[in-house]
Amino acid sequence: MANLQLVDSKPGESSDDLHSRSARRGAAVTYGGYALLLAFGLLQGLVGSFQYSRGPAPVAAIGFALLITLTCVLGAWGMHAATGAVLPAVGWFIPTVLLTTGTQGGSVVITDTAAGKWFLFGGALCVIAACVFSALRWSRSRARRPAAGSRRSWPRP
Numbered sequence: 001m002a003n004l005q006l007v008d009s010k011p012g013e014s015s016d017d018l019h020s021r022s023a024r025r026g027a028a029v030t031y032g033g034y035a036l037l038l039a040f041g042l043l044q045g046l047v048g049s050f051q052y053s054r055g056p057a058p059v060a061a062i063g064f065a066l067l068i069t070l071t072c073v074l075g076a077w078g079m080h081a082a083t084g085a086v087l088p089a090v091g092w093f094i095p096t097v098l099l100t101t102g103t104q105g106g107s108v109v110i111t112d113t114a115a116g117k118w119f120l121f122g123g124a125l126c127v128i129a130a131c132v133f134s135a136l137r138w139s140r141s142r143a144r145r146p147a148a149g150s151r152r153s154w155p156r157p
Contacts, residue, residue, distance in 0.1 A: 041091020
């Protein structure tokens with residue numbers, strides 16, 4: 001039976017070289033995914049900070065809080081690691097905290113209104129809950145997963 005991994009190799013390239021190249025490509029995709037999750041969190045925090053008061057009072061703010069929660073949970077699910085939830089959360093916190101602080105002139109972007117409180121505090125609680133859920137969920141599943149190439153040993157009575 002032919003080794004299909006060697007079919008993709010270059011002439012004179014060993015299977016170890018092929019595995020190394022494949023591992024580098026996989027690491028680049030993983031780190032790129034993490035960078036995109038961080039950027040998506042930054043974007044959600046930036047857009048939400050300016051748009052949280054649209055429509056009826058806290059409806060948009062609650063929607064933005066639920067959206068970042070969904071982003072964190074789906075990021076962790078997609079990456080199969082809790083880091084997939086933490087990076088969008090960090091990205092969301094950066095513009096949110098920066099735009100909450102006032103300027104020398106006293107103006108702030110996120111105001112002390114019901115919608116502002118829902119966006120800021122509701123979003124923070126949702127992000128924390130999503131990160132804790134993701135850490136519990138994907139840490140447990142990773143610990144239960146058997147190592148690659150090993151056989152699962154069942155407990156004997």
